Amino acid sequence: MFLKLLEAVLKTGNRMNIGTNRGDAHAFKLDTLLKLVDIKGADGKTNLLHFVVQEIIKSEGARVVSSSPNQSPVSAFQDELELKKLGLQVVSGLSSQLINVKKGAAMDTDSLSLETSEIANGITKVKEVVAEVKQETGVERFLDSMESFLNKAEEEITEMQSQGSNVMKMVKEVTEYFHGNSETHPSRIFAVVRDFLTILDQVCEEVGRVNERTVYRSVAPSNQTVTPLFQSENG
Template sequence: MEIFQESSNGFESSGQDLRNQPPAGPPPPPPPPPPVGYWERRVRKPPISTTAQKCDASDKNEETPRLKLKPLHWDKVRASSDRAMVWDQLKSSSFQVNEEMIETLFGCSTSSAVPKETGKQNPVVPSPKMENRVLDPKKSQNIAISLRALNVTKEEVCEALLEGNAESLGVELLETLLKMAPSKEEEIKLKQHKDDSPVKLGPAENFLKAVLEIPFAFKRVEAILYIANFDSEISYLKKAFETIEAACEELRSCRLFLKLLEAVLKTGNRMNVGTYRGDAHAFKLDSLLKLADIKGTDGETTLLHFVVQEIIRAEGSRLSSTKTQDNTLRVDLECKKLGLKVVAGLGGELGNIKKAAAMDSEVLSSYVSKLACGIGKITDILRLNNSSKQFQEAMSEFLKKAEDEIIEVQARESVALSLVKEITEYFHGNSAKEEAHPFRIFMVVRDFLSILDRVCKEVGKANERSFASSVCQFPVPVNPTLPPLFPKINKATIPESSDDESSSSSS
């Protein structure tokens, strides 16, 4: 069939045959957008942005640019050639980023950053200093109450101070005695008081007067209290340094933590493609705390959820590789349960790190210094001529044991702090010198483990819901082995009724 066009001379044939042309109609509708935010559903790779399409149209020979994702603002670490680092142990093939899933979840979109609200802190008003004076009625009453509560007499206290016996007094009583120590002026007043004076002393004043009759009484109290606390403080410090050493070893040798770092490194490099943060070879562990702040397009899934899901799949496949694949859906769920159990157990593998994070290096060092200074105080008391022979023997016997214990604790402290420095440099390289707190690396890992535990619980619940919804989409099959509820009746076995019976029943 030919097409006729209108011209000045009338209608002329265009010579175009429309018999083989498709019928005209509206343009086909655009394809639906890909689903977003579901782990169990295969997602379609999102379309390239209009800018990328223009670039691709201008140069078709060039490779299609990769979709821009939300950035991960991490702190890159420069690899050091003069020391071994954890990043040297990463294998290039042990973890592969799911490109389709990460582009679907974390495609870049314009969003205004909401600044964090900082609550107004009320200014701390220093409490006014209260001037407490010995012989003050209130202080005297408090001392008397403490003595009655401790149920001790002044004769027992004086005898223990003369002999240097720490066991008979106890830590609580010795600490209470130190709080009772009077000033120099008040000490003079108590010593000058005479028994025949018309002014009578109360129970607290009488007790302090009797104690002050012992030479250097409150110096003795300090020495005996030091001895009473010595064993427990030495034990605490040794255990603390052992925990720090174990935490360093856990952080260095944990296979799963190394796997997690590799997953985060590769995922972060994919997120930061085309930026100065991309192509990183290492990052500071502080960046782990930022993974839960980057949310996907569904508003619920975070970058940490994505990393955990990928590691769960890898660990589950590793543990269930010998199992049969008779039911794909159920085996997939069991595989994820195995992987989730491994990832959720990371906190248990790094238990000493949580304990070390609660410690303060300055406090531990002050404890060690305090123990060393206490030895000097006891030595000074022994030099005093007024010390009894029994007291000197008790102090000398203690010093022989205490000096060796303190030297050992000081050595353990040096080793522990050295290991902390090494493990920090093992992860952070030269930037470890910028750490304000020596134990900061433990604090960061502890906080990350707390976030990871919460995310693992959320992922487990999401996997259970996904499995339940998938099962509901399929009809329940009938089990052919079950007997029928109502057996079929054979008509041949039923006797036919006679006409008489039928007529009588109808009547």
């Protein structure tokens, strides 16, 4: 769903900027998602994200209906509002799907890496102490226990460091893919998506209320709503 939303934002931006040098974009930085609510419609209340969500929920509602073996699109879902309700459930569920992104945004990766290194250094120091104790007598049981502990601890900390390196490598790759700037702090991508999900949740609630209020009104074709609502950017 996240990729579908990104695609919808890109298509909407290109439609708005048709005829300009921005009208044939193939990508955009994720930071742009946070600016969608700043592009207001003629009523001063509707923003670009409202429009994008309205477009997606119609297509997603139709997709849900077409994939349901127990429902008839003609008899059970002939009301467009019902289609939008189904689609809105799909879009509003994105926040739950990306719950780990929110957790990632709350993590301090630098501190986590530092703490892992400190644990590894601590294990090394313990090994040095155990090596000195080996010269003493009557400590065989203690040495056996410590060696078993150290072997397990070394394996776990090595695995932890390896996984941490792999995770940060993948995060950097994702950051470069979506942001195009390898110098950007890798964790920023989590913060951007987290903030966008908060905005999206609010917009989904607002769209749901608007659709409920217009239950008895006909829905205007989408190709008649883009131009009057949002102005194209020149340049």
